[in-house]
Amino acid sequence: MTEPRESVLVLALGNDLLGDDAVGLHVARAVAMRLAGTDGCAVRESIEMGLTLLDEISGCEHLLLVDSIETGAAPGFVHEFDADCLKGRRIAAPHFVGIAETLELGRLLGLPMPCDVEVFAIEVREAYTIRLALTPEVQRAVAEAADRISARAISLLQPGVLETGPLAGTGTSPERRLAVG
Amino acid sequence: MHGPNTFNLQSMNTATELPRAEGGAAPRRFTIEPITRLEGHGRIEIFLDDEGDVEHAYLQIPELRGFEVFSRGRPAEDMPQITSRICGVCPTAHHMAATKALDELYRVEPTPTARKIRELVYNAFMLEDHALHVYVLGGPDFIVGPQAPAAERNLAGVIGKVGVEVGRKVIAMRRRVRELITYFGGKVIHPVLGLPGGVAKGLAPADLPKFAALAHDALDFALFTNQVFHDLVLKNPEYVKLITSDAYTHRTYYMGLVDAQNRVNFYDGKIRVVDPAGREYASFPAARYREFIAEHTEPWSYMKFCHLRPLGWNGLADGPDTSVYAVAPLARLNVTDGMATPLAQQAYVEYFNTLGGKPVHHTLANHWARVVEMIHAAERMVALTADPGLTGTDIRTLPTQKPTVGVGVVEAPRGTLFHDYETDEAGLITQANLIVATQNNAARIAMSVEKAAKRLIHRNEVSEGLLNMVEMAFRAYDPCFGCATHALPGHLALRVRIHDSAGGLLRELVQE
Numbered sequence: 001m002t003e004p005r006e007s008v009l010v011l012a013l014g015n016d017l018l019g020d021d022a023v024g025l026h027v028a029r030a031v032a033m034r035l036a037g038t039d040g041c042a043v044r045e046s047i048e049m050g051l052t053l054l055d056e057i058s059g060c061e062h063l064l065l066v067d068s069i070e071t072g073a074a075p076g077f078v079h080e081f082d083a084d085c086l087k088g089r090r091i092a093a094p095h096f097v098g099i100a101e102t103l104e105l106g107r108l109l110g111l112p113m114p115c116d117v118e119v120f121a122i123e124v125r126e127a128y129t130i131r132l133a134l135t136p137e138v139q140r141a142v143a144e145a146a147d148r149i150s151a152r153a154i155s156l157l158q159p160g161v162l163e164t165g166p167l168a169g170t171g172t173s174p175e176r177r178l179a180v181g
Numbered sequence: 182m183h184g185p186n187t188f189n190l191q192s193m194n195t196a197t198e199l200p201r202a203e204g205g206a207a208p209r210r211f212t213i214e215p216i217t218r219l220e221g222h223g224r225i226e227i228f229l230d231d232e233g234d235v236e237h238a239y240l241q242i243p244e245l246r247g248f249e250v251f252s253r254g255r256p257a258e259d260m261p262q263i264t265s266r267i268c269g270v271c272p273t274a275h276h277m278a279a280t281k282a283l284d285e286l287y288r289v290e291p292t293p294t295a296r297k298i299r300e301l302v303y304n305a306f307m308l309e310d311h312a313l314h315v316y317v318l319g320g321p322d323f324i325v326g327p328q329a330p331a332a333e334r335n336l337a338g339v340i341g342k343v344g345v346e347v348g349r350k351v352i353a354m355r356r357r358v359r360e361l362i363t364y365f366g367g368k369v370i371h372p373v374l375g376l377p378g379g380v381a382k383g384l385a386p387a388d389l390p391k392f393a394a395l396a397h398d399a400l401d402f403a404l405f406t407n408q409v410f411h412d413l414v415l416k417n418p419e420y421v422k423l424i425t426s427d428a429y430t431h432r433t434y435y436m437g438l439v440d441a442q443n444r445v446n447f448y449d450g451k452i453r454v455v456d457p458a459g460r461e462y463a464s465f466p467a468a469r470y471r472e473f474i475a476e477h478t479e480p481w482s483y484m485k486f487c488h489l490r491p492l493g494w495n496g497l498a499d500g501p502d503t504s505v506y507a508v509a510p511l512a513r514l515n516v517t518d519g520m521a522t523p524l525a526q527q528a529y530v531e532y533f534n535t536l537g538g539k540p541v542h543h544t545l546a547n548h549w550a551r552v553v554e555m556i557h558a559a560e561r562m563v564a565l566t567a568d569p570g571l572t573g574t575d576i577r578t579l580p581t582q583k584p585t586v587g588v589g590v591v592e593a594p595r596g597t598l599f600h601d602y603e604t605d606e607a608g609l610i611t612q613a614n615l616i617v618a619t620q621n622n623a624a625r626i627a628m629s630v631e632k633a634a635k636r637l638i639h640r641n642e643v644s645e646g647l648l649n650m651v652e653m654a655f656r657a658y659d660p661c662f663g664c665a666t667h668a669l670p671g672h673l674a675l676r677v678r679i680h681d682s683a684g685g686l687l688r689e690l691v692q693e
Contacts (some may be wrong), residue, residue: 017243017266047266051313054352101336105317108340109348130247130267 007040009060009114010152013067015047019131020075020124021146024066024126027122030146031066031153041153053102055110061154063114063151066101069121076123076141078148085115120149190241214505227634228481238634239627240655252613257286257584257604262599264615272372273362274593275600277448280375282600283288285468286587286608287377294573295379300448301565302365302374303591307447308399309358309559310594311510311551314659315406316343316351321415327423333628342410356403357395362387364666379577386572396562399540401526403555407528410552415535424545425536428636429654431499431628432542434489434506434620437513438592443555444521445513447592453516454489454602457501458685459540463488469588470599474616477624487616487623499542505628508596508621510550510659515540522560528553544629547657574677584608593618595659619660629654664680 010079012028015021033041046056057063069079083099099117106113122145124133146171209428227238245267252263261279263423264273277299284291290300302473316324320339329338340348366372375380384392414420423429439453440446463473475490490495492504499505506512514533520526532553533539536546565571589600596618603612620624633654 015266017251017263050316051352051355055356105336105340105348108337109345109352128243128245130251165585 004091006042006060007043008062008064008152008156010043010064010066010149011053011056012043012045012046013065017132019126019129019132020134021068022132022144023068023122023134023138024123025150026134026142027066027120027145030142031149031168032148034146035153038154038157040157044079048137051102051105052156053099054106057102057114058106058111060114062153063117064153064156065117065128065147066145067119068124068127069128071125071162073123074137075125075135076137078141078145079121079123080117081119081121081147083119108175117124118152119150120145182232184444191373194474196346214491226482227638231637233638233640234295234633235631235638237479238631238651239482239484240623240630240660241482242482243548246535248615249613252602252610254525255610257283257587257608257610258377260600260602260610260613269275269496270591271306271310271595272423274368274591274598275304276375276423277303278589278591278598278600279690280377280589281449281591282587282588282589282602283377283590285530286584286602286604288582289378289578292573292575292578293381293570294383295576295578296449296574297367297565297571298380298384299375300419301562301571303448304360304558304561304565305358305395305399307592307594308403308555308562309355311555312402312406315410315548315551315555316347318659319551319656322446322545322656323420323548324409326413326417326420326518327653329418332520334440342413347409350375350402350405354399357398361392364392372440376577378578381576383576389566389572393563393566396559396566398494399666400556400559400563402551403559404523406522407552411551413550422661424549426544428632429629429657429690431505431544432501432629433499433503434462435510435515435540436506436514436597437516438590438597440521443516443518445517445525445554445560445592446521446556451521452590452597454506455540457503457516457540457542460464463491467599468586468588470588470590470616474621476620480636482627484623484627485516486627487621487622488624497624497631499628505624506621507548507625507658508618509594510554511541511544511547511657512596513592514550516551520557522557522564525553525557525560528556544657546652547659550657559595577686595619596621619658622658622660626655626660629658 010028010031011032012024012026024110028043028045032062035041035043035155042060046053063083063120065083071079074077083103099119103113122138122140122141131140212362226241228236229235248267252260255263255624260283264279265276267275280299316339316604317336318345321336323337324342325334328335333341335534362372362374365380365384366374375381378443417674423580434454434456436452438450439445440450443453451462452463452465452467452473454473456462465473471490473490474487475493475494476487478485486494486497487506488504489506495502497505514529532546532549533541536543536549539549583606584604586603587601591598597616598615598618599614601612601616602610603615630651633650637650
C-alpha cells in the first residue's frame, strides 16, 4: 500500500442511502466522466468514515475530497477549503477520526500521505432522511461542483505544479482557502 | 469575575449562542456544533437556569428519518445490505443483527458451520473496533492522560506514548481483520455474508492457516493492549482515582447478551438485565424486547431516552429507583457471571477485584472493560479457527417456512443492537424497527454529560477543561452518531419548547 498510486485522487464521501448526504458520490461520478482517460488521476467513492480513509488516501500526492456540509448557506452552494481548516474542531467526533487527524496519524506512522488536501463540500438541505434522491437544489449543484473539481484536478496535473510542489503552485494560495460558512 | 482558570460561555469559540428571544430575555441554550460529515454530527446541548447554572445537558444525536418508509415493500433479504449501509461506523454489527432477524423471520436455524463463520467474522470485527477505540479514540483520555496539556491529548500524543510501532500494529491489525471480513462477505460496507439460515461463502481449507495466524496475532495484540493499559493506566493511582470518582459514577441497571451459562457472548444468547445492586432483574429472548424497553421524551430534548418499561420513567436519575439502564462493555461485564474464555476470565476477575466488585458503576471503566472484551474476542477467534467445523461445506439451511416476524440481536461494540422486521407472506417488509446501542445508552449518557457540566459551570462561568471533561464523560460510551436512528413511520413531527427557569418560552422548534 505504500506504492504511489496516482498524482491526484478525487475521493468522494457520502452515504448513498441518506438523501443529500450522497451528493459527493454523485459529483464523483460526474467528475469521473469528465476525467475519463486522464492519466495520473483517480476518482473513488467511499461511504465509510474515519480511519478507513487512511488506506484510501495513502499514496496519492494531491487529494481532492468531496463531501456534504451543513453551514447554513444556501443548499447547493459549493464550499472550497483547505483540510487544515478542520483542525481543532474535533469536539463532536468521539467515535471516528476526522480527516485532519487521519492525515496526522498517517504522517506519524510514516505512511505516504498526500502533500495537500483540498475539500469541496456541497451545502445540503436534507441529509438525515433515508432515501435515494437528492433534493433539486443540491442536484443542480452537481455539475458545477464536478466542473470545478475536474478543472482543479487538471491544473494539479500540469507539469509546473507537480515539479514545483503543491505549496509553490497557485492551488493553495490563500485566496483559494475560502472560509467555511 | 473571571478567574485565571475560567472563561465566559459567551466567549467560547465553539459555542453558538441562539438568537435572543422576544423581549430580550437572555438565551439559555448553548450548543457546541460540528460542521460536516468529516467530523461527525453529534451535538451537546446545555441549558442554564436564571442563575446561570446548568439545568439540563445532554448529547444530541441526530435522528435519521424514513427508515421504515424506505424499508417497506423491499424484500427482507435486502435488509442486511441496507442496514449495513446506514452507518459507516459499524456495518458488520447491523449486517449480523439483520441476518439473525432473517433467521427468526423464516424460523430457520443456521448450520453449525455457518454459525461458526458468522461468529468468527463478528469477533474479528469486535476486536478491530475495540482496538480503534482503545488506541485512537479513548487513547487521548487514558494513554496520554486526562491531566496532560490539551495540546498533547490527541493522536500524536498517543503515538508519542506507545510508540510508532504500536501505531503501525493497530493499523495493520485493522487491515487484516478487514481482509477477513471481505473474504467472506465482499466489501465491508456492502457485505453479502449473511443469508437466512446461513452464509453465502464458506472457508476453503487452504485459506484457514492465514486466518488462524491472524487469530493468534490478534490474541497477542489483545494481551499486549492489556499490558499497555496496566502500565499506563492502572499503575497510575491518579487514573484509578479518576475512574472511580463520583464525577463519573452512576448507579443504574445494565443490559447485555449472555450465553446459557450467563457468560459474555457478542453474537447470540438471551438478554440479561441486572439492577443497580447487581441482582438479575430480567432475562428474556430478543423477541420480547418490547416488553422491557420503552422510550421517553423530554420537552427540552430531541432525544428519546430508553428505559425499562416495567419500571416506568423515573427521570434522569440514578440509584435504586432508577429505570435507566446502560449497555456497552461496562454493562456487558456487569450482567455476566464470567467470560467464556480463560484469559479473558482472568482479566475479568482482576477488573472486578480492582474496581470493588460487581456491579461496577464507573463510566470510565468502559475503557478497561473494552480491553477485557478484546481478549475475549481474540480468544474466540483462536478457538473458532482451531475448530474443524469451520471449514465445513454445509453452510446454509434453506428456509421452507413462510416469513412472519423476526427480531435479531447482537452485542455491537457500543452495546445491544436490535433489528425487528415484519413481512407479508411474500417476504416483503411491512414493518421495520431498530434500536441501536447509542439509543439504549442515551439516558445514561445524558446523565453523565449533565453531571460533568454541573461541576464545571457555575453562574455562567465555565471552568477551563469543561469540554474535556464533558467529552470524557460521553466518549467512554463510544457513542455512535452514524445510525442512532429511530424507525418511526416516515417523518415524525416533534415539537420542542425551550423554557427559561420562569417557564417563559424562549424558542420553539418543530422538527418535521
